Amino acid sequence: MAAISKIATGNGHGENSPYFDGWKAYEANPFHPIDRPDGVIQMGLAENQLSFDFIEKWLMEHPESSLCTAEGVDKFKETALFQDYHGLPEFRQAVAKFMGKVRGDRVKFDSDRIVMSGGATGAHEMLAFCLVDPGEALLVPTPYYPGFDRDLRWRTGVELVPVVCESTNDFMITIDALEAAYLKAQEAKLRVKGLLITNPSNPLGTFMNKETLNNIVRFVNEKNIHLISDEIYAATVFMEPEFVSISEIIEEVECNRDLIHIVYSLSKDMGFPGFRVGIVYSYNDVVTNCARKMSSFGLVSSQTQQLIASMLSDDDFIDNFVSDSKDRLFKRHKYFTWSLAQVGIGSLNSNAGLFIWMDLRKLLKEKTFDAEMELWRVIIDDVKLNVSPGSSFHCHEPGWFRVCFANMDDNTMEVALSRIRNFMVKHNETVVPPRNKLWRRTSLKLSLSRRMDDFIMSPSILSPQSPLPQSPLVRART
């Protein structure tokens, strides 16, 4: 019997991880305010759903941006035929400009280096194919996005070696950690070809300071290995200080530019994961040329290129959008973290991303990953929230969870928070001695009135949100 490949039958796709189990639980019983009020609320999906109204307004005002409207149809034929892997020039220029804007125009991006890919997913795999041979390794700081296990390794045969980061210093990457990882790889007889960082970080929601980035640049130059900087969350930095991109660092410190590659996408900053707009931006000419040829396997639909070119070249709109989006992320993040703090839940201080890195270590029965899994099952099955356990991100310390906050409307957020409050109250009742009960009730009352004062005037609470998804598209996911 003709066998199918090992790649097809093996587990390299990574979907047996608990990261995806939670999603499956959600799919089986998804929350809906009317149809399924006891369903699981999805907090494991890092989507940015807060600013679609801006986009929709722009679309209505710009019918020519669509190929299919009367205003845009004269471009239909040439666009439908356009499969050049160089990409539509207007698309590349608009993306390059956008990337510059998101970095405060402190750097300029060359549109000729913009290479398309099937989302950041495709970009990562493509870079792995370009930079690493099967059996060789990439270093990746933990905790990291679970998808990397599939994207970088599955079909490429590449190995990943973790750079262990710890809560003691807020999970920052240290030179010691980098060196230790490199040494470990050598001991395992793995040739290290590069270091992959996600900056801002998923799942931490933090970004790297200049000192860390300088250290990293020095490290990769010393070892003569590549640096891939996944900057997919660049425009989600909602609070000072400003984001510093690797593209800025290499202008300031000595660096072999042939080692530097950036991965980008519009899935998080714009909230367009469905449009599959991934970008590889390499400072290495050979890599750029090769990646461009490989992009044939995941080009961006020219229909989408056309739309994006149109949208991103509208300077006024984009400037406003980015700043408004950050504003909404800031408010949502602030409200969410504050509400959690009220019930004694802390999280890593963060100022970027679409999630928080929640600290539930004190809720663990013991400091083990088994205990983390137990707690996680309780959160899924009893509290009915899909959050992502730290172990699925290869975190070295049990008790951390990634919780997404930007993929739901205000009402759903309230429901989620009330479930968390109820859970914490119950938990504290069983764990904490009774005399604290009074304090807690008072603080809860306080928290409610505080909430009203601080947030009642916030437009994101009161203004009518877009209707909860009721289209067959969403139902189809279940």
Next chain:
Amino acid sequence: MGLLSRKVTCNSHGQDSSYFLGWQEYEKNPYDEVKNPKGIIQMGLAENQLSFDILESWLAKNPEAASFKRDGQSIFKELALFQDYHGLPAFKKALVDFMAEIRGNKVTFDTNNIVLTAGATSANETLMFCLAEKGDAFLLPTPYYPGFDRDLKWRTGAEIVPIVCTSSNGFKITESALEEAYQEAQKRKLRVKGVLVTNPSNPLGTTMSRNELDILVNFITDKEIHLISDEIYSGTVFSSPAFISIMEVLKDRKLENDSQVWERVHVVYSLSKDLGLPGFRVGAIYSNDPIVVAAATKMSSFGLVSSQTQFLLSAMLSDKKFTKEYLSKNHKRLQKRQNKLVSGLEKAGISCLESNAGLFCWVDMRHLLSSNTFEAEMELWKRIVYEVKLNISPGSSCHCTEPGWFRVCFANMSEDTLKLALKRLKSFVGSITINNQSHQELKNTRKKNRNNWVFRLSFQSFHDREQEER
């Protein structure tokens, strides 16, 4: 540079092939009726440009699909967020229905067995990752689409072993050719995992006969290997014989319940040729093996179809009135255009392989070669590109084993441009004929009075040359 992967430095991307070099020359000097009337006419690109008016008229009548609306409501947000690799259900349904319609509804397709990919390019590569280990081989009938060298081999590490087809029988696949290819693979110590055919064929423009399909099914059954049928041109069959899909053959032979064979047959499809939408990157894998479907679905993450495009096309393809009208008009136009090319070539003393599908003809220019060699083919090709200013694809780039065949596309230009191309070709052939005659005279009188632009003829004997080529 030891710092980059071997994939970067090797040539498996295939872009040093003449197939792509011709394109490059075209890019440097492209024909334009007004701006560059002496430029190179592109006849190397298998695009279908004949029926855009039908598409555009549908768009004009269906403004909702265009502007992210359904029943008056904006669904932009849902679409922008939709990245489920299972694909938009409405689109998959519309697509399988369309595929069935193209096959005269003699077969039906199950939406659970279809996987959406970024073009057939991605579909073919993904299937390789699913079916072959590094170093395994797939057998492909020659001549074949040059892109397969990249799509099937580059990042997968798989190998291609040719099934040699020749003009002696119209390039049809024979049992002996299949066996020989299999033996060749074994000789090279390659494990054969399957056969991949393109039906209708690129570059031949012909549909496979039932006999050929039966031979294939027998072969893969006997050898216990896979069969991939790339049916990307299934909607371009414009005259008889009618298209017979591999699925139809399996059904007729009652093999649905023989999972051994049934689950080893996979179909690749795309909307790039039938609907003329290569820019939208819509490809699909159809497999009867649930494990392949599951694995391919996960792999499609690396190249999903934009949800914006899925939505537009689900509306378009669900409009049965539209699909019926489109398929019928498109066929008529392709037939008319192919006839123009064939008769124009005939007037220039050039014949083609009789074809009933595709966007190109497989043209026989063996009589124009200075010798029966690939060197002579390259010489002729360069003259056609640089002097006649037509970009056509030499048979060697399609791995044809006989020199002198060229693929010439006819559906990617206006009728006037085609007329001009034929005119240029006719005068070129005329001038060669004159020059060949006069050269014979010169040869006879032993006078060597060459002009630079006359064919450089070789004086070696035919046999010596042939040995050199091997």
